[in-house]
Amino acid sequence: MMGRTIFIDPGRCIGCQACVSACRECDSHRGKSMIHLDYTDEGQSVASLPTVCMHCEDPVAPCAEVCPADAILVTADGVVQQADTTRCIGCANCVNACPFGVPKIDLQAKLQLKCNLCYDRTAYGLAPMCATVCPTGALFYGTAEELQAERPGVQVADSFVFGESEVRTGVAMVVPADRVQWPVPGGLPVVEINGKDVRR
Amino acid sequence: MTADSRTPEPHAVVPIDPSLAPPGTRAFRDAGGIPADRWHADQNGETLVPTHCCFCGVQCGMYLRVDRGGKVFGVEPRNHDINRMRLCPKGVNAYQQVNHPDRLTAPLMRRSRDEPLREVSWDEALDFTVAEIRRIQQAYGNDAFGLLGGASLFSEKTYLVGKFARVALKTRHVDYNGRLCMVSAAGANKLAFNIDRAGNPFSDILLTDCLLIAGSNVGECFPVMTQYVWGARDRGATLIVIDPRETAVARTADIHVALKPGTDSAFFNSVLNVVVEEGLTDEAYLAAHATGWEEVRAKAAEYPPSRAAEICGIPAEQIVQVARAFGRAPKAMAWHARGIEHHSQGVENCLTVINLCTATGNIGKPGAGYGTITGQGNGQGGREHGQKSDLLPGGRSINNEEHRRQICEIWGIEESELPPAGTSMMEMVWQMQRREIRGLIGICNNPFVSLPNYRVVKEGYDATEFHAQFDFFLSETAANAHVVFPVTSWAEDDGVMANAEARVVKHNKAQEPPPGVRTDTWVMCELARRLGAGDKFAFTSSREVFDELRIASAGTVNDYYGITYERLEETGGIAWPCPSTDHPGTPRLFEDGKTYHPDGKIHLQVVEWHPPMDPYDDEHPMTLTTGRTVAHFLSGNQTRRLGALVEQTPRPWAEVHPSHGFRNGEPVRVVTRRGSEVFPALVTEAIRPDTVFIPYHWPVPTAANALTIDALDPRSKIPEYKVCACRIEHAERIDEVPAPPVAPGHVAYPETQVSRTDPLPPTSPQGRGTSERS
Ligand code: SF4
Ligand code: SF4
Numbered sequence A: 001m002m003g004r005t006i007f008i009d010p011g012r013c014i015g016c017q018a019c020v021s022a023c024r025e026c027d028s029h030r031g032k033s034m035i036h037l038d039y040t041d042e043g044q045s046v047a048s049l050p051t052v053c054m055h056c057e058d059p060v061a062p063c064a065e066v067c068p069a070d071a072i073l074v075t076a077d078g079v080v081q082q083a084d085t086t087r088c089i090g091c092a093n094c095v096n097a098c099p100f101g102v103p104k105i106d107l108q109a110k111l112q113l114k115c116n117l118c119y120d121r122t123a124y125g126l127a128p129m130c131a132t133v134c135p136t137g138a139l140f141y142g143t144a145e146e147l148q149a150e151r152p153g154v155q156v157a158d159s160f161v162f163g164e165s166e167v168r169t170g171v172a173m174v175v176p177a178d179r180v181q182w183p184v185p186g187g188l189p190v191v192e193i194n195g196k197d198v199r200r
Numbered sequence B: 001m002t003a004d005s006r007t008p009e010p011h012a013v014v015p016i017d018p019s020l021a022p023p024g025t026r027a028f029r030d031a032g033g034i035p036a037d038r039w040h041a042d043q044n045g046e047t048l049v050p051t052h053c054c055f056c057g058v059q060c061g062m063y064l065r066v067d068r069g070g071k072v073f074g075v076e077p078r079n080h081d082i083n084r085m086r087l088c089p090k091g092v093n094a095y096q097q098v099n100h101p102d103r104l105t106a107p108l109m110r111r112s113r114d115e116p117l118r119e120v121s122w123d124e125a126l127d128f129t130v131a132e133i134r135r136i137q138q139a140y141g142n143d144a145f146g147l148l149g150g151a152s153l154f155s156e157k158t159y160l161v162g163k164f165a166r167v168a169l170k171t172r173h174v175d176y177n178g179r180l181c182m183v184s185a186a187g188a189n190k191l192a193f194n195i196d197r198a199g200n201p202f203s204d205i206l207l208t209d210c211l212l213i214a215g216s217n218v219g220e221c222f223p224v225m226t227q228y229v230w231g232a233r234d235r236g237a238t239l240i241v242i243d244p245r246e247t248a249v250a251r252t253a254d255i256h257v258a259l260k261p262g263t264d265s266a267f268f269n270s271v272l273n274v275v276v277e278e279g280l281t282d283e284a285y286l287a288a289h290a291t292g293w294e295e296v297r298a299k300a301a302e303y304p305p306s307r308a309a310e311i312c313g314i315p316a317e318q319i320v321q322v323a324r325a326f327g328r329a330p331k332a333m334a335w336h337a338r339g340i341e342h343h344s345q346g347v348e349n350c351l352t353v354i355n356l357c358t359a360t361g362n363i364g365k366p367g368a369g370y371g372t373i374t375g376q377g378n379g380q381g382g383r384e385h386g387q388k389s390d391l392l393p394g395g396r397s398i399n400n401e402e403h404r405r406q407i408c409e410i411w412g413i414e415e416s417e418l419p420p421a422g423t424s425m426m427e428m429v430w431q432m433q434r435r436e437i438r439g440l441i442g443i444c445n446n447p448f449v450s451l452p453n454y455r456v457v458k459e460g461y462d463a464t465e466f467h468a469q470f471d472f473f474l475s476e477t478a479a480n481a482h483v484v485f486p487v488t489s490w491a492e493d494d495g496v497m498a499n500a501e502a503r504v505v506k507h508n509k510a511q512e513p514p515p516g517v518r519t520d521t522w523v524m525c526e527l528a529r530r531l532g533a534g535d536k537f538a539f540t541s542s543r544e545v546f547d548e549l550r551i552a553s554a555g556t557v558n559d560y561y562g563i564t565y566e567r568l569e570e571t572g573g574i575a576w577p578c579p580s581t582d583h584p585g586t587p588r589l590f591e592d593g594k595t596y597h598p599d600g601k602i603h604l605q606v607v608e609w610h611p612p613m614d615p616y617d618d619e620h621p622m623t624l625t626t627g628r629t630v631a632h633f634l635s636g637n638q639t640r641r642l643g644a645l646v647e648q649t650p651r652p653w654a655e656v657h658p659s660h661g662f663r664n665g666e667p668v669r670v671v672t673r674r675g676s677e678v679f680p681a682l683v684t685e686a687i688r689p690d691t692v693f694i695p696y697h698w699p700v701p702t703a704a705n706a707l708t709i710d711a712l713d714p715r716s717k718i719p720e721y722k723v724c725a726c727r728i729e730h731a732e733r734i735d736e737v738p739a740p741p742v743a744p745g746h747v748a749y750p751e752t753q754v755s756r757t758d759p760l761p762p763t764s765p766q767g768r769g770t771s772e773r774s
Helices: A018-024 A062-066 A093-097 A129-133 A144-150 B025-030 B089-097 B122-140 B155-168 B183-193 B202-207 B223-234 B264-277 B283-289 B293-301 B305-312 B316-328 B346-359 B401-411 B425-433 B454-463 B520-530 B542-553 B565-571 B643-648
Strands: A005-008 A036-039 A048-051 A056-058 A104-106 A111-113 A139-142 A155-162 A165-175 A180-184 A188-191 B047-052 B061-066 B072-077 B145-149 B174-176 B210-214 B238-242 B255-257 B332-336 B369-372 B439-443 B466-471 B483-486 B495-498 B503-507 B622-627 B654-656 B667-672 B675-683 B691-695 B724-730
Touching: A018 A036, A018 A129, A018 B089, A018 B643, A062 A093, A129 A139, A129 B072, A139 A144, B047 B503, B061 B089, B072 B089, B089 B643, B122 B145, B122 B439, B122 B466, B122 B483, B122 B520, B145 B155, B145 B425, B155 B174, B155 B401, B155 B495, B155 B520, B155 B542, B174 B425, B183 B346, B183 B369, B202 B223, B202 B332, B210 B223, B210 B316, B223 B238, B238 B316, B255 B316, B264 B293, B264 B305, B264 B316, B264 B346, B283 B346, B293 B346, B305 B316, B316 B332, B332 B346, B346 B369, B401 B542, B425 B454, B495 B542, B503 B565, B654 B667
Parallel strands: A005 A165, A155 A188, B145 B174, B145 B439, B210 B238, B210 B332, B238 B255, B332 B369, B439 B466, B466 B483, B622 B691, B654 B675
Antiparallel strands: A005 A139, A036 A048, A056 A165, A104 A111, A155 A165, A180 A188, B047 B061, B061 B072, B495 B503, B622 B724, B654 B691, B667 B675, B667 B724
């Protein structure tokens, strides 16, 4: 996991979509939001959770791996960039490959657009737009230590299981303490997700 | 990826504006953030103007991004004390209204309501207005002309509204739309403490052990406050939410009491009952600091949990749980909002909360106290300086001879010239209906959407012989007027607002008003001049008005004297009272154990629960309650024009419990004694089966306020928005949401700027190549 990254805490999300609006304000894709908000249990609960690019580490960025034009660059600090406009052919392979449903295709421009962790901001020490404005801290930008200092006892996970495959990501998720199983290399724990216990 | 490849190369530290950086960024930069050259982009040459959000009472700090041509074109979060960078979607999108295509840029006028509004010169509009004021006042007396202000105005302008009404129009009839907001809390605070504001700053929430939130959907109405709520929870505080709906914050509360709307005072009396029974009162504190405790205790004894549980429609154990959690906490706090204030016993509801805080000794300490969450940006400051019918500047009473004399001296008028108290906003509409008020100027308000019982409101306005409205968009109410004055938005003038903590903050002018647009200050002063009171209104800037306001408030409880523009810019906000320029302000009240009553005590008040004004019967067995949604603000005049917010919440809905057999999106007709409207159903288990919720930001035919009752609290005169009797039925179809009165024209986002020919995405790292306006 990167030193400073986004931590998502669905327990705090109030579904206000400030993150969605703020993402639209970003200068590199103004007018289009690269975040979406999911409403789980609609009708039963007001729970919601934001999805940003998870900046997959292992396997490294499935979207980049499948890109036939080598348009998706992964930086040395693990940020999976939005497609290089001079290379992207708008084929949507990345859309299909992403396990989290993140990249989008601008059909008119035939261009892929995705969250690049506000590289233009983070490179200068600013937090990404979404995590900056999120009124509740459901999106937090910083290190795991900074998060834990602010929220004592908080537990995070950076691994997700889809069927048989496990994906380790650069963006982490806050999880209930009792779901955390054991630490994995890198010092961060793995958790049971999507109904599957990843120990087995 | 190996561990090593993830560690960035050491890199030259890039200087950034520290006020823009989130906490802890130094570590990142020192570890070597990587600004590849191609991401350098200071070509925009933009300026960041520090200011605050124009919307709710949190008053989040923000920067407006101003381009080289001097136009506002974006927003950048600001690391201000209040919000620490956070913004809600309204705040993020607020800048879009500044140069919105719907902005009014020339006065509109018509001589009768049969004609369409047409653009006219400023002179023509002003002359006609002055002639009509003269005609109406000569024919029917000065009080036949009324003035309705707004709580989104800067405090300077609200001061001018009060002065303009009494000195230039010489009418007693002046009131403001803050009357629809937090006046119940204000009334209760005055009665108990003789000071009208929250007792504690937001930051105290982080220190409390038990946080009780009553009647406030914090997540949607004051989203940025949730970081304090979650912060308290992170530190182990117990969170109690009293709300008929399971809101986002209630969902995560330790105790969520979903009581029946309109039963709050029975609930709080009963909580006090248990607190007493279990010996959780702070008798030493009560003996030293409160009066009326014996009577309050005796009344609470009449509300055992068994009785209150029946009234409130909740399990009795919940009352006991709340009492124990609140009573046993070393430090406990209660915050409330419109949910308990918008009632015909709104003041009393707030008093029961004060009784609880006082009985448990939770007043005036870090992490212990009470607060009300202001709906409008300047809901707090808007009434402090004489815009309310019964108040003079500095919160002085218009019925108090000494207070009247003081203000007349400052204004340079004879005491006999100062009119007596007038009536409240809703009462003024009734007077318009009865033709007692024949002419009206409305400033920065939209009663056609925001007042209850729309048909009465429409009748009242239609009955006026002359109606002028100040606004920067053609609101539903402005569309009814004879004259519409196009005035500045919040980004085009300087001024102060007081947020929910009574912290005065300064808004800074970010751009020149569009051609043809004047400030509200200019329009009021010009009207005054033409009415012959020009010498009393020789103001050319907000600063001049503010300096008079400071003097006018000096020596009162609402003392602003020590607050100057310079100090506000330096400090980021000062809470009143602040009597001298070296006084730090008063973020927390009563730290010395004294209230502002002459005896220094808290005056506890006995409250008896009584049912809401609209009785239930077989035809109207359910409760209709109304409220806000996060994407929209008040009457929606501003937010219903902003693309992202319209997209987020395009239309209202009726929230109903699954037990009524509706499917999601099905048309549901909500019927009250005042009318019926059809909404798409939002079927959810997050609401009581006996309750329906509708957000109120839209005009007819999908207006919650076509259904609500215009019953008022007898003391605060706040309408009973939060409870009326209704029934729900299946309906055929849903009426279309009307477009705003001017062409739809909401800001369409510019097409993405990424094009095939761009070698790289255009970037402009905010904070680089920018400079703060000095
Ligand atoms: S801004 Fe934060 S709280 Fe609001 S929807 Fe996004 S993640 Fe949730
Ligand atoms: S509406 Fe309120 S919470 Fe939202 S940004 Fe503005 S001041 Fe902050």
